[in-house]
Amino acid sequence: MNTSSNIIVGISIGDINGIGIEVILKTFADKRMLEFCTPVLFGSAKTVSFHKKTLDIQTHIHGINTIDKVVHGKINLLNVWNEELKIDLGTASKELGNYAFKSLDKAVEALKNNKIDLLLTAPINKDTIQSDDFSFPGHTEYLQSHLEGKSLMILLNEELRVGLLTGHIPVSDVASTITPELIEDKVAIMYTSLVEDFGISKPKIAVLGLNPHSGDNGLIGKEEKEIIAPTIKKIRDTGKLVFGPYAADGFFGSKTYEQFDGVLAMYHDQGLAPFKALSFGAGVNFTAGLSKIRTSPDHGTGFDIAGKGIANSDSFKEALFTALKIHKNRAAHIEITKNVLKTK
Known part of the structure; x- marks a missing residue:
């Protein structure tokens, strides 16, 4: 694992008709960014050149044909395909969705094989990327x-980290998906991530309720009383600082989240709607719990x-710096814990 400015950051370019390539190019237009890492874009020189010309962005790209040819101090572009693509910026395209997958697939392959140290993903269109693969x-x-x-999906900024108990599932399936085992698993992932990825020795976690007013003691749903609260107590009895369930509206409205290192929401929009209202354009999506580091912008x-040249690259930059910080924290945690004295 690299611990210097030679950290290799793999970047999947996302949907080619979207703003992914634009925010990538804008991020690395500042050459000082190369002091922190060595970026490798997974895509095509022809595709990136089209975006550069259309958007009038002068960021210099260094093309390579194999991942072993990465040059530090340059913005590397690994050619995953050579064919000319029909690019129509702002349009959903099934054909280009396939190329977004090609970029992601090669980047993940490099991540698994330790050819890159961490992964940044530009946004995909979740419909057009669908295929057998x-x-x-x-x-x-x-x-x-x-x-x-x-x-565990965690959306974060400097003040707030929101994890999702359930992710991309229909709201109608949320209640039946919530089990004590799922709550225990997700709290454990968040707790470990806060310790190892964010350097918080004794994290404090809030768990939100599912129903309005957290069920009002069973009047508006029984999940809090029968599943969520007993599970939180069970976890807290092990010594972890886990509290709740909290009614989501009051929790965010009163800024109670400021008292916690992490917040676990029951479902996607319960956590992401307030997070994006508080932080849209500067937040980061981090996939916690996995053996490798992956972040992305929150848009x-x-x-x-x-194609209008007005996309804001702040969230992508934050995703990059967050990934680098997590990389550093994980390395430090490994170093600190590997020599811990063992008691007989």
């Missing part, structure tokens, strides 16, 4: 199927602004 709701589920560990493909 990619039949997943999103990046998180795909990565879990290819890497060791159990995943989507941005079809409505693709």
Whole structure:
């Protein structure tokens, strides 16, 4: 594992008709970024050149044909395909969705083989990328199927980390999916991540309720009383600082989240809607719990602004710096714990 500025960051370019390539090019337009890492884009010189010309971005790219030819101090582009693509910025395209998958697939392969140290993923269109090879709701589920560990989606900024108990599933399936075992698993992943990835020795975690007013003692749903609260107590009895369940509206409205190192939401929009209201454009999506590090910006493909040159790269930059910090924290944790004195 690299621990210097030679950390190799693999980058999948996302949906080619979206803003992914734009925010990547804007991020590395500042040459000082190369002092922190060595980026490797997985895509095509022809495809990236099209975006550079259309957007009038002068970021210099160094093309390579094998991952072993990476040059430190340059923005490397590994050619995954050579054919000319029909690019129509701002349009959903099944054909280009296949190329978004090619980029992701090669990047994950390099990650598994330790050719890159961590992975940044630009946004994909979850519909057009679907195929026999990619039949997943999103990046998180795909990565879990290819890497060791159990995943937890965490959206974060400097003040807030929100994990999701259930991810990309219909709201109608949420209640039946919530079990004591699932709560225990996700709390354990978040706890370990807060310790190893964020350097928090004794993390404090809040768990949200499922129903309005956290069920009002069973009047508006029984999940809190019968499943969530007893499981939280069981976990807390082991010594972990886990509290709840909290009613989501009051929890975020009163800024109670400021008292915690992590928040576990019951379902996707319960956690992500308030997070993005508080942090849209500067947040980071981190896949915790896996053997490898992956982050991404907190926005989507941005079809409505693709090709206009106005996409904001702040979230992508934050995703990069977050991944680098987690890489450093994991290395430090390994170093600290490997020589711990063993008691007889």
